[in-house]
Amino acid sequence: MSCPCCNQPVASGDEHIVIPVASDLEDEWLESIMSEGESSSSHKKLPKVPEMLQQMESIKKCYKPEVVSIGPYHHNKAKLKSFEKLKIRFTKEYVNSYKPESSATALYKQVAVVAGEARNCYAEDATKSFNDRDFTRMMFLDGCFVLQYIHYKNDEEEETKMTMKNHEKAFVQRDLFLLENQLPFIVLQALMTMNSEFAGKKGLELINKFIQNTRPSPPLHNSFWELVENCITSITNRLPFQKNITNRHKEKSKKSNSQLDKPAHLLELKHKQPIEPKAFRAEKEWNTSKYLGSDEEVTGLFNEIAKNLVPNxxxxxxxxxxxxxxxxxxxxxxxxxxxxxxxxxxxxxx
Incomplete structure (x- = not known):
């Protein structure tokens, strides 16, 4: 007599009883349970927007690109395909402008080295359709496009070579800072490593400059109420309690700045850079409606998101x-x- 699960003999009556041993199939099943969640998208550096939020039509423009896809989440979307040709042109221009001169093959190999690590930054279900070659090609094209775009936008003379319309530039700039449209920073680093223009800290400085240029500019002159606020601030800063808070804030800022050296992606780097408080009052230089819509639309956006908040x-x-x-x-x-x-x-x- 044998066990139907593992074909191990099982004695009857007074004979010795043999305890069945788990089959290889069961071992695999148990192993899958113990490893469940280790590759979950919730732990990824570049996660997708939660399914609950994706059901809200009104916020889709906050994470879905308008003109250009970066990474796998919106790759090959019909409305974004026209910019794939621009990626190729920008990639060619980035390779040709490389100093010292380097071949496209050498740069591609640099990206191929980090492609496996880059793949692990994304939700697994979004990269299954890409084999290693196709994924590396996508990382290479998208990385060169991003760096060449940053190069153009940091130099007014060079920007004229983009041959892009103003509204296209605005949409690209918007798309580069969307959660589901990011590239692992290790890919950008691989492409910058041998380029004298981006080598060392130069690359991070150029990217930071690009990010700062996307920020609102503060007004040139202080208003009456700002002068009053500055006066009150100077007085409260002399109080012991306020000094302690200020010191703690400075310590946190130092820690935050030290973390800028190892960002996960472009969006994280932008989030770690402080915004000039006065810039929020610069209505002539900055208008929220350019990006999120009217005041009513912004209010509606936050109200809708707040419906699914839980207490912390x-x-x-x-x-x-x-x-x-x-x-x-x-x-x-x-x-x-x-x-x-x-x-x-x-x-x-x-």
Whole structure:
């Protein structure tokens, strides 16, 4: 008599009983359970927009490219195919402008070395249709296109060689900073390694310059209320509690700046760069509607996204801890009052 699962003998009666051993098929099944989630898109450096948000028609323009696809998520989409020819031209121009002179084959090999690591940055279901050759070709073309576009946009004289219409430039610039339209930074680094124009820290500096040029510009002159705000800020900065906050903020900024050396992609690099606060008030130089629509559309966008938010119990934990420490410090008596008066104490807590 044998076990139907593994064909191991099983004795009956007084005979010795043999415990069945798991088959190779079962071993594979158990192994798949233990490794489940290790390649999940939620852990990827370049994840897709969650399915829940993809169902919202009103926010699709916030992650779907308009004119050019970068990476596998929107590759070969019908409306984006016209820019594939431009990618080829930009790639040729990037290779020809390489200093010292290098062949397309040498640059392609540089990308091929990191292609496997780059593939792991994306959701697995989005790269299954690409074999190694096709994926490496896509990384090569997209990487050269991005770097050549940045080169053109950083130099007014060079920009005239782009032969692109202004609205196309604007859409490309928008598309380069969408979540589902990113390229692993290791691909850009591979293409910049031997180029004297991008070598060392030059490449990161040029990319940072490009990002800064996409930021809103602050107004040339301060308004009356800004002068008042600056005056109040200079006074509050002299308070011990405010100095502690400022010092902590500077320490966090230093850590943030040190992390700029190893970004995962272009969008992450942009997010790590601070925006000039005054730029938000520069209505003449910057208008949100250029990118997100009218004020009503922006409000509707955030309201719709907020429908699916869940509470975060650790949100603003640092702020709460700072308030608690201030409440207990030597400047307070433990009852919430302050040596500077109730008004100042309330202002500090707010």
């Amino acid at each position: 119990p650790v949100a603003y934990k640092d702020v709460r801890d700072q308030i608690e420490n201030h409440y207990k410090n030597k400047f307070g008596c433990g009852c919430g009052c302050s040596p500077f008066g109730k008004e100042v104490a309330f202002g500090l807590l707010c």
